[in-house]
Amino acid sequence: MLKRLKTRFVDAMQRIATETVQRQGTEIAERVALDISERVALDVVKRDVPAMIEAQEAGVVNRTLYMTRAEYTVMPRFAFHQPLDYLSDTLPPNFDAPVIVEGEALALPPPGMRGGYSDVNAEYLETGRNHQAIYLEQIRQHHGLKENMTVMEFGCATGRVLRHFNTQKEELGWSLIGCDVQADHVEWLRQNWPNDICVYVGSVFPKLPFEDNSIDVIYGMSVFTHIKYHWDFWLLELRRVLKPGGLLLQTIHAERAWEFYHANQNLDWVKAGISPRVFQSAKMDIDFLLSGDIAVSQVFFKQDVARNYWGRYFQVVDVLSPDDRYWFQDLMVCRK
Structure with a gap:
């Protein structure tokens, strides 16, 4: 009997050993296969994933860009x-409180509205x-500082420059006009400046809502620097x-601006807004550069080229x- 029990025990141990070896062999085989598949997958990842990521990013x-150009540009x-926003229902904007400075007749915009x-x-x-x-x-x-002139700032933002013509408005009876394509800037002026200063939202399409021969002076800073089209x-x-005899005073990017941007090309705001073409040459080596699109653009003309081109439409009195x-x-x- 003891011999039979011993035989059964040995047989059981052999079965267990055989099953264990088989199971371990299967696990080893699975691990080997997994290792192989992982290596193959890793090779695929190394080879294909960067291209896939690049394609997805592109x-x-x-x-x-398509949605932005289609929906959120001018x-x-x-x-x-x-516009004030790009929603179906536009509500009055919640501006921070205007800044009141002693001695200043007109309110200042809050810091977030100062451009x-x-x-x-x-x-x-x-x-x-x-x-x-x-x-x-x-x-x-x-032109002369005459009474009752009409003066317009073309691209007034929130009135950083326009506000300082309030003295001529009060003392000489000048009529002041401010226009800008950014509706939030004009809305701030509308809410915080007196009604006898005309402010309105303009357009990038070349059309002004005024009669022929109606304005004495039109000035602007850094507007034609952004008009590519x-x-x-x-x-x-x-x-x-x-x-007739009215003045147009507008700033442009010419050689000095080109040199400024080239020298400061490592500044974040310069890198973000200026064409790399400007960074290739320390001196302006082309007659003009029209860079960007209808939403954001930078325009450069050599000074003598601007004088010649603008001279087709105006008498160019000076280029300062x-x-x-x-x-x-x-x-x-x-x-x-």
Whole structure:
């Protein structure tokens, strides 16, 4: 009996051993197969996944650009301007409180509405005052500071420069007009400035809502620097509404601006907004560069080329090189 039990025990152990070996063999085989499949998969990943990711990223970028250009730029769907928002129902915007500064007749915009200019009130006021003084001097020289003039800022934002013409409005009876394609800027002015300063949302399409020969001076800072399309159309439209002998004062990017951007190409805001073509040459080596699209663009003309081209539509009285204390753009001084 003991012998039979021993035999059964040995047989059982053999079966267990055989099953264990078989099971372990299967597991080993599975691990080997898994190792092989993992190595194969890893090779596939190394070879194919970067291309797949790159293709997916390119697809996302292209879809985003398509949606942006179709829905969220100054395209016909939004009447060629930048609206308050892109929702079906537009409600009044919730602006931060206007800034009141003692001695200033007009409210200042809150820091978030200053278009990148200083959050420090005194500095913000000083930059606007300095730029207004440049325009005012050109008006004095080439037109005269007459009573009851109509003066428009083409691209007024939230009135950084326009506000400083309030003195001429009060003392000489000037009528002031401010227009901009950004509806939130104009809405802020509408809510916070007096009604006798005309402000309105304009369009990138060259059309102004004014009669022929109705405005004495049209000035602007860094507008034609961003008009890639229809810049000549715009010059003719501005000419239409100016009175005979009226002045057009507009800044442009010329050689000095090119050199400024080239020298500062490592700044984030320069890298984000300026064509790499500018970074290739320290000096402007082409007659003009029209870069970007209808939403964001940068435009450069050599000074003598701008003088020649603009001279087709206006008498170019002068082209002022920039005063490095205040800006790096040239100022076109033109007369109808």
